[in-house]
Amino acid sequence: MKKIISFLLFSFSVSFFIHAQNQDLAEEAFYVREIYNTALTQGQCHQWLEHLTTNIGGRLSGSPQSIAAIEYTRQMLDTLLLDKVYLQECKVPHWVRGEPEQVKIVSSQKLGSVDLHALALGNSIGTGAMGITAEVIEVKSLEELEQLGQDQIEGKIVFFNRPFDPTQINTFAGYGGAVDQRAFGASRASNYGAVGCLVRSVTPSLDYFPHTGGMSYETGSIQIPSIAISTKDAALLSSLLKEEPIRVYMRNTSQMLDDKTSYNVIGEIMGTEKPEEIILVGGHLDSWDVGQGAHDDGAGCVQAMDVLQIFKRLNYQPKRTIRCVLFMNEENGLRGARAYWQASKESGTLHLAAIESDRGGFTPRGFSCDGDPSTFNEKFKKVTRWLPLLEPYGIGLKKGGSGADISGLKNPDGLLFGLLPDSQRYFDVHHAANDTFDKVNKRELELGAAAMASLVYLLDKYGLD
């Protein structure tokens, strides 16, 4: 009986609600359809991504390739006949990998000498030209270091081997549960006298691709080199360690050079009614030096650019200014974003919304949403009213999170959004040599651009009051 009553109340309220809404949504539904049609038949994101990946490739901050990427995207934005295209200066750290890493098991009775597939972590120092040879000790967490203490760690290479938890359905949760080893492992291990670090690559895949990524040295800590090894090599090393003491030789010649001048790339369609209100779409233009930065984050950049291309092709005149920002240096410094935040603060720029795509060019599932606590709930509720327009395209909305490069733009007048694609494949290629153009599916990429353009359109039309 309870169930009958609740079901009746439910259906009554839903039909009442839908009727109250219907007259508002027909025009918008048509326009969202137009956006999707344009994205799927006249999108340019895939072509742009092809050039960015196969003709330019890996483009770490400070590298010549990053400068080529700035020039390429600026030229492509120029072809769109926008109202403005300009570069915004920033200073970026310039880390270089140096010679190919060597990590070699040197003492195994069982296997003799074994070469492991390795990549130094970003910002790591080098071992010096002679390399380092030491005994390896395996740990599964930063806490375990503490338990083992100086006695057990001193003079050794610490091998962080906590695997990526495969039972987390959203792979970003798995990533979050493992990445502390990469980011802070070396810094902590050095406190106990370790001479070097090996880190299991942060990926659910079992293969021979090492995955790099940023690490940092805590101020005052002794700096030791930190090198990622592939998951298959980590499994091998771990199984050998169960049977015999293992000594490893590790060698890398990475170093931090002087900061370089670099740029964010910006393109804008000026608003006709409230040009001072900015709706930002963006991605980060830098990538790690291995692979082609296809999913991370070439995809996000070309999607953001395609949002503007789609609006120009539809002859859409926004009320507010639509601004595409390709941020430099997200991977190892966030200096591009910080320069943008600083300039926005100094000029008192109002960001009605900022949308970042930095989770790969996979089928979009929705947007995450964040904002200033004082106004978030009401503004979020407003956006949920648009969900019936996005639902036919498989797009939903979640509270919490947006994107690293836009995270500093939180303000009481606006909202931040992160595009949320299907997460299953991302960490197979993240920060590794296999993040290549062929891994990006044209339709999936275009659907992400369409989803972002649709959200921009609704934000522009309705605002967030």
Place this chain on the structure above:
Amino acid sequence: MKKIISFLLFSFSVSFFIHAQNQDLAEEAFYVREIYNTALTQGQCHQWLEHLTTNIGGRLSGSPQSIAAIEYTRQMLDTLLLDKVYLQECKVPHWVRGEPEQVKIVSSQKLGSVDLHALALGNSIGTGAMGITAEVIEVKSLEELEQLGQDQIEGKIVFFNRPFDPTQINTFAGYGGAVDQRAFGASRASNYGAVGCLVRSVTPSLDYFPHTGGMSYETGSIQIPSIAISTKDAALLSSLLKEEPIRVYMRNTSQMLDDKTSYNVIGEIMGTEKPEEIILVGGHLDSWDVGQGAHDDGAGCVQAMDVLQIFKRLNYQPKRTIRCVLFMNEENGLRGARAYWQASKESGTLHLAAIESDRGGFTPRGFSCDGDPSTFNEKFKKVTRWLPLLEPYGIGLKKGGSGADISGLKNPDGLLFGLLPDSQRYFDVHHAANDTFDKVNKRELELGAAAMASLVYLLDKYGLD
């Protein structure tokens, strides 16, 4: 005001409803979590798929490879210590492709002679050893044939070139909108005196992979050969035809040999309370002869097998019989399914549910559901009550459709389901040489198996009354 009232009614009814439900769902939520954990850490689908694709490969009905696939999957089911593993006989058509197809533009002033990438459509006859040379006429639909009539078609090769509509978000809608040309094009064209057919590959991709697939000759029609060409070659041919008359040489030696004996492969865990009620999970074991049949439908087969593996590993004792069926001959005859339907009818078998996975091993998005009109709505409503358990895993439910091999099992006591994965990538590889093991992502495959196992668990626990 209207909106406030409806919102209040809505929230009241929802919270009322959830409370009435909550006590039922905690145990189930736990068990579904266990199923997913097992699938993601102890799944065998990916390993099995590796063997099926890289050690066996393309396995068209009647071929030796199809017999190897039967033996392999039977042996793998044997390792699961099920209650029964057996083969069910059927007779299948045995079409063979013959020598590599040749399709060549022979008359172009602009380009001279150009070889196109081609694959004969399944069940097509051959051109004869000398091949066929004729002028090409392009059409965009079966209706256009009729408009052009015998005058324009007689003695020519008809080139069906209606493209896959990229604006359909669900690619299966795009497929449905283009595949008639492949299935019936040659049969209709022969009515107007055409001597052969070229068909644009049914895929949204623009590349050089031709896609095969079944075609049929209407009873009484003159049989002419039908060959698929890649989308890039179709675009080239079409653009040349705008400028000059084009003659094409086509040659293939496909033929239909005698029917062969083959088998469906079946494994079962017997129910402890209602063993006479069957819950079926399945896929089709045959594939086209090109590529490795990785997504179509190796993925579905190994997922169905893994449902049983997951239950055995969890020591789950079902009330009803859980039956895995790997159907032979889905691609060009459905003879395996028909043998199964016939045997079920003769033995009066009650199928409480049948679930087919035949849309690839991509991230699952939900299930489609079909049934007997007299009982469908009430049974569908029952299943929707389980949605809160599946929603955390991104699984939803849609009315309509299930799977070709189970479509004959509709009955008033049960429901049919089709696994619905994300559709964006499927038709890039469907029936083509690039449907290979490396295109299948391990996590996505495992998530599909877990979704199917979860639905089976709920059907077994609750039934459909």
